[in-house]
Amino acid sequence: MKAKILLGLGASLVGLVGLGAVLASCARAETGLQGRAKAEFADRCTSLKGRQLGGATIEKAKFVTRNSMLLPVPLLNSPEFCRVTARIAPVQGSQITVELWLPSRWNQKLVGLGGAGFEGALSITNILMRRPVSDGYAAVATDAGHDVDKLPKWALGHPEKIVDFGYRANHLGAVIGKAVVAEFYGAPAKRAYFWGCSNGGRDALMLAQRYPQDFDAIAVGAPANNFTARxxxxxxxxxxxxxxxxxxxxxxxxxxxxxxxxxxxxxxxxxxxxxxxxxxxxxxxxxxxxxxxxxxxxxxxxxxxxxxxxxxxxxxxxxxxxxxxxxxxxxxxxxxxxxxxxxxxxxxxxxxxxxxxxxxxxxxxxxxxxxxxxxxxxxVDATDPDLSPFLGRGGKLLMYHGWDDPAIPLGDTLAYYEAVRKTVGAQNAKNAQLFLLPGVEHCGQGKGPDEFDFFAQLDRWTQSGSAPERFTVTKHDNRVAFYAQLPTKALRTRPACAWPKAAHYKGAGSIDDANNFECR
Structure with missing residues (x-):
C-alpha cells in the first residue's frame, strides 16, 4: 500500500526517466517573453537572490527558459518562469525549504501543493507545477522541513521536524509565497488556491483547520487526515x-x-x-x-x-x-x-x-x-470538523476520493465531510462539496476516469460563487504523459457528481462519454 499512498502518481513517475527522447521531440510550442522583456524578467528574477522576504532568505533565483531540462525527473520544461528557492528556520531544530515558480505571464493568482507519504512536494515539483504555471499561476511547495528519504529517519530525535511535517511547513510556504509574489510582481496575489492528495490531502485540511486565511479555496484528495488511526x-x-x-x-x-x-x-x-x-x-x-x-x-x-x-x-x-x-x-x-x-x-x-x-x-x-x-x-491529525472560520469567510472546499482506493478508505472521508456539514451550519456548508469517483484507486489510477483540473474547478467556483454540481473526469491512455504535458488519448470520460448524487447511464450512446450520463 505504501507505493499507492505516496500520491497515486508514485510508481508511475519512475517511467518518466525513460521518456527523455520523446519529450525532446514533443516540447510545447509556447509563446514566451521576447528580447528586452525577457532580459528584464531574467534580471528581476536573479535580483531576488539574497533578499529577506516573508521571514525567509532567498538562496537561489534562476530564470528558466522554455525547453530546458528539469531535474530530478528529467523533463523538458514548457513554461517560462523564475525558479526561487528560499529557506526559513522558524525555531531551533527546524529548517524548511520553500520553492516557487513565478511565470513570466502571471494570472495574478497563487497555488500551493501538498506533499506525499512522509515527504513534501519538492521532489516532484517539475511534474505537479508544470500545468498550473503554464496556465499563469505562481506556484509554491515545500520540503515539509526535511530532505527526501525512503524512510522518515529524519524524525528520530527531532520533534520540531515532525511539527514542520505536521502543519508548519505548508503554512510558512503560503506566507513566504505571498511575500515573494507581492515583491516580484509588485502586487499581491488576488486569489490563492491549494491542492493535495493522500498526505497532501491531510496537508490541505490542516491548512483549512489551522490557517483559514492562507488560501481562498482548497482541493482535498483522498486525505490521510486521521493520520494516527491510518x-x-x-x-x-x-x-x-x-x-x-x-x-x-x-x-x-x-x-x-x-x-x-x-x-x-x-x-x-x-x-x-x-x-x-x-x-x-x-x-x-x-x-x-x-x-x-x-x-x-x-x-x-x-x-x-x-x-x-x-x-x-x-x-x-x-x-x-x-x-x-x-x-x-x-x-x-x-x-x-x-x-x-x-x-x-x-x-x-x-x-x-x-x-x-x-x-x-x-x-x-x-x-x-x-x-x-x-x-x-x-x-499530525487533521480531524477537526469545525471549518467555520474558513468556510464562513467564503473559502471553498472541494473534496474527492476514489471508491476503489485501497490505501485510505473512502468511508473516513465521507464521515469527515458529513461531520463538517453538520458542524458548520447550512449556510457555510454550501461552500463544501464532495465527489466520489468510481473505479479510481488512490489519488488516481485504476479503471475509472481519474483526472480533472483541480485549480480550474476551484477558480471557477471562487469567481462565480456557484458550487460545482457536476464536472467531467477523464481517463487518459498514459497518465505519466498527461502530467508531463505530452499528447495523450482520452479513453473515457465520466461526470463527477456532487455527493450524494451518482452518475447513471441514460440508456443510449457510448458508455465512455460523460454526456451520456446524468447525475441523480
Missing amino acids: MAAFSQTRLDFNGDAGKGLSSKLELLNAAAIATCDGLDGVTDGLIERPDACQFDPAQLQCKSGDSKSCLTRAEVALARSVYRGTIGRDGKQIMSGFPVGSELGWKPPKPDQNMGTSFYRYMVFNNADWSPDTFMLDRDLATARKKLSHV
Whole structure:
C-alpha cells in the first residue's frame, strides 16, 4: 500500500526517466517573453537572490527558459518562469525549504501543493507545477522541513521536524509565497488556491483547520487526515495478513475482485467494469467459500472471515471503529507491503517510539494507537470538523476520493465531510462539496476516469460563487504523459457528481462519454 499512498502518481513517475527522447521531440510550442522583456524578467528574477522576504532568505533565483531540462525527473520544461528557492528556520531544530515558480505571464493568482507519504512536494515539483504555471499561476511547495528519504529517519530525535511535517511547513510556504509574489510582481496575489492528495490531502485540511486565511479555496484528495488511526490500521492489517488466511487471500484477490464486480457492476444501468455506488452493493465473499478443501477458485472459511473484516474496517477492543473498511471493488490493492515498506512500521519506529529497531510484530492496536494519539495527534491529525472560520469567510472546499482506493478508505472521508456539514451550519456548508469517483484507486489510477483540473474547478467556483454540481473526469491512455504535458488519448470520460448524487447511464450512446450520463 505504501507505493499507492505516496500520491497515486508514485510508481508511475519512475517511467518518466525513460521518456527523455520523446519529450525532446514533443516540447510545447509556447509563446514566451521576447528580447528586452525577457532580459528584464531574467534580471528581476536573479535580483531576488539574497533578499529577506516573508521571514525567509532567498538562496537561489534562476530564470528558466522554455525547453530546458528539469531535474530530478528529467523533463523538458514548457513554461517560462523564475525558479526561487528560499529557506526559513522558524525555531531551533527546524529548517524548511520553500520553492516557487513565478511565470513570466502571471494570472495574478497563487497555488500551493501538498506533499506525499512522509515527504513534501519538492521532489516532484517539475511534474505537479508544470500545468498550473503554464496556465499563469505562481506556484509554491515545500520540503515539509526535511530532505527526501525512503524512510522518515529524519524524525528520530527531532520533534520540531515532525511539527514542520505536521502543519508548519505548508503554512510558512503560503506566507513566504505571498511575500515573494507581492515583491516580484509588485502586487499581491488576488486569489490563492491549494491542492493535495493522500498526505497532501491531510496537508490541505490542516491548512483549512489551522490557517483559514492562507488560501481562498482548497482541493482535498483522498486525505490521510486521521493520520494516527491510518498508521495503526496499516500496522494491524500487516498482522492480519501475516497468517495462513492472509497469505491465502493475498493470492486470490483477483478472484474476489472479479466476483465483486460481477455482483455490483450493473447498478448504475450499465456494465462497464466500474461499481458506481459500492455502498449500495450487497456482496458477501461467502459466495466464494469452498465446498470442501481449498483451491485457487474458492475461499476458505478463514479467508472469507478475513475478507469480511477488511470490508468492515479496523475495530478496537471496545467495538468502536478506528478506521473505516475498504469498499467493494478495492480488493486488488489489499495485499500489505513488507514491514520495512509499511508506513505504519515507519511511523511507529521513527515518530512514536523513537526507536529504529522497534519490531512491528510487537504491535498492539489499542495500546499503541493510544500512545501515538497522546504523543502526536495534536501535530499530525487533521480531524477537526469545525471549518467555520474558513468556510464562513467564503473559502471553498472541494473534496474527492476514489471508491476503489485501497490505501485510505473512502468511508473516513465521507464521515469527515458529513461531520463538517453538520458542524458548520447550512449556510457555510454550501461552500463544501464532495465527489466520489468510481473505479479510481488512490489519488488516481485504476479503471475509472481519474483526472480533472483541480485549480480550474476551484477558480471557477471562487469567481462565480456557484458550487460545482457536476464536472467531467477523464481517463487518459498514459497518465505519466498527461502530467508531463505530452499528447495523450482520452479513453473515457465520466461526470463527477456532487455527493450524494451518482452518475447513471441514460440508456443510449457510448458508455465512455460523460454526456451520456446524468447525475441523480
